Amino acid sequence: MKKVIVLGGGVDQIGLIKDLQERGYYVILIDYFSNPLAKPYANKHIQESTLDQDKVLEIAVQEKVDNIMTACTDQALLTVAYVAEKLGFHTQFSFSQAKNITNKLCMKQIMVDAGIPTAAYVNVQELEAGIGELRYPLMVKPADCNGSFGVRKVHNEVELKEGFANAIKVSRTHSAIIEEFKEGMEVSVDAFIMDGSVHILMYSLIKKKIFNDSISIIYQTLIPAPLSELAKKNMQQVLEQIADAFHLDNTPLLVQTIVKDDTVNVIEFSARIGGGLKYKTIKEKTGFDILHANVNCILGEKVTMEMNEDPRLYSRTHLYCFPSVFGQIDCPNSLISDGIIDEMSPTKTCGMEVSGATASRDRVGSFLVKAGSVEELDDRIRLVLDSIKVMDVDGKDVLYRDLYRDRFF
Template identity: 45%
Template sequence: MSKYSNEKPVAIVLGGTFPHIKLIENLKKRGYCTILVDYYENPSAKMAADEHYQESTLDMDKVVEIARGRDAKLVISTCIDQANVTACYVAEKLGLPAPYSYETSLAVTNKGIMKDCMVQNGIPTSKYVFIKDLSGFEYAGLKFPVAVKPADSNSSKGVRKACDLDELGRFLDEALKISRTNEAIIEEYKEGREIGVDCVIKDKKASVIMTRERRKVVSNGDPIQQIQGSFWPADITQRNIVALKRIAEDIADAFNLDNTPLMMQTIVNGDDINVIEFGARIGGGENYQIIELHTGLDIIEVAIDSFLGCPLTFDYKAPANFYADIYLYTEPCVFGEFSGYEELVNTGVIEYLHVYKARGVEVGAEISSNNRVGAFLVKSEQIDELYEKINIAIQKIETFDINGRPVLRKDIYCCG
């Protein structure tokens, strides 16, 4: 018998990302002792957890060892693809609850397996090839431009748009180096607006909770595919909403998903919809908070119930305002602090600014989600005013490294 058996039930949270602060808080309200597993010394969610093990969430056997040693009753990650895989693996090894099987977790996180299954089940997605090197690409029948991405990475690392073979070769090499399985996806690049969709699947039926339009950074010739933020709700038609609901249900059928959140990344061009990829989880960043502000739904509670195998019960309302969450990126630096945002909060220009990095954390050069140092939220009843608030905030907010040098990348934003 574990020496911890007389204490609170233990929940192990995989990944110290910002949304997992709320996850840990919710688990504590349910009576759990919370243990965070994260490779970094000072991840965002560390202070919220009862304990922190500085181990990689990708080391599945180590997480099994920790979970077995602490007699964990739950191993959970709500918004990190690869950590979800680990959670499902540990659950099967130890007989713990999980929203779906380990095999399913691989299918909904490996982009190659995902694309194969979508095509086989008639889910609209762009033409693609699953590849380990450039040999054979010319026979795939793809047309430029194409998108290149690692098959199994987090954080949108290595996702690039290639317009010719020279760019393709360079970006494919980068993607293969990032991939843990040395595999990449090359797919035809679809024109249109990138629309994110947050759903809940219950009894194989989809409820479309919220939509958002993802806006890419101004890249000045660099073909990165990262976003500066999202505008909620997306300006799409009711016909689009009906189609997205049907596609979500087709995904649930094809991948044997039920009683789970589901997020989709899609390209919408008129009535034409293509699925870029999806996750059987909630979104990262500010998603959980904006969904709650917009609709009243605590989507993290839905995710916990999904992991526990509890039937999902949820209510939500239609959004009444416009919101935009804007991510903040810096030059390569050792992160110091933000300034200028307190007055913006006090005057109602922004609702809040969340800091994602602790002082002293090194920030890399790539514009990717793991290098975001923070995000702010703006709200308005009018879309034009929303743009005005964003522009004011970008002008007023500054980020400094530990030596006091301004490092915020203000060149990547374009609003309006």
């Protein structure tokens, strides 16, 4: 039986593990948690960091694996490329390419050189070097972190110093990027590049909650985002520029953008499937199994694109709670049996500590709602939020309900 390493044991990697096992693979899961969500699905779990490249390489050699992969996560792509290149596995991009798409500083410079529209920025490792002609408000980001961790919006020099110090602290390379804040509609674009052609699959409007005018977290998406035909045309051109500039082919592409007056600006992107069970949403909304197609690409197998668009509106709401030790999500069975929601998916296991609502990685679960109109969608989401509870290990409801008090759309 062939062996494969899967990096990351979250809810998104469960689908990857199942796909590989259906192909006859023995799956070794690597995740630094002792009891990650995907652990029961893997053939073997090894508790190590997915970002420790040499340790993962050592495990790959010891276990005599035939390949290594991940899905729906960003920074682990670098480890995948590192191990695959060392051991001669078939993969989608080189270690050098992986560095360019996982390090925001490398990514920004290539985008600017290629003329891809993006916010003005500076690359500094010491704040004393200055911010040049950048104008407040600014966004400060660690160069190499997942899930909006360490990202801050700042309005003056005092906030900049604090945000920069935090970004440097959480960055593995102790580096950060400072860029101008762009006003507009935030749209996440899921695409698949196949044989040199970029196929846009889905546009998602991103809804965020801003805390203290500094920290913002994604709490909801609306699919499809309300874009004009001109904006879609511009988006297609931008994604083709990205594919060309970064030499990407036969891979998923997730692009975060700001759209204003049909003009597209790129925040950042990754050659991966979006997290938060995006692969499920894409399959249900478009009929295209992007997760299965991605595995085919990694293994060098043929991909077939067959689309069957669902005309309904989709929305996925992400659940956050107060600082606590997560227990479970209490969701009445009637919400699913009555067709109010399609699924409720936890993203934490019982006993995991949650630091509150500080980044996307803090979400404890999500649910998917479909409807024929915005009004119906909104009513269903409200009904769900009024009916569910997020319980800590002591049986207390810790759902951060204030996050969801306003109407959504």
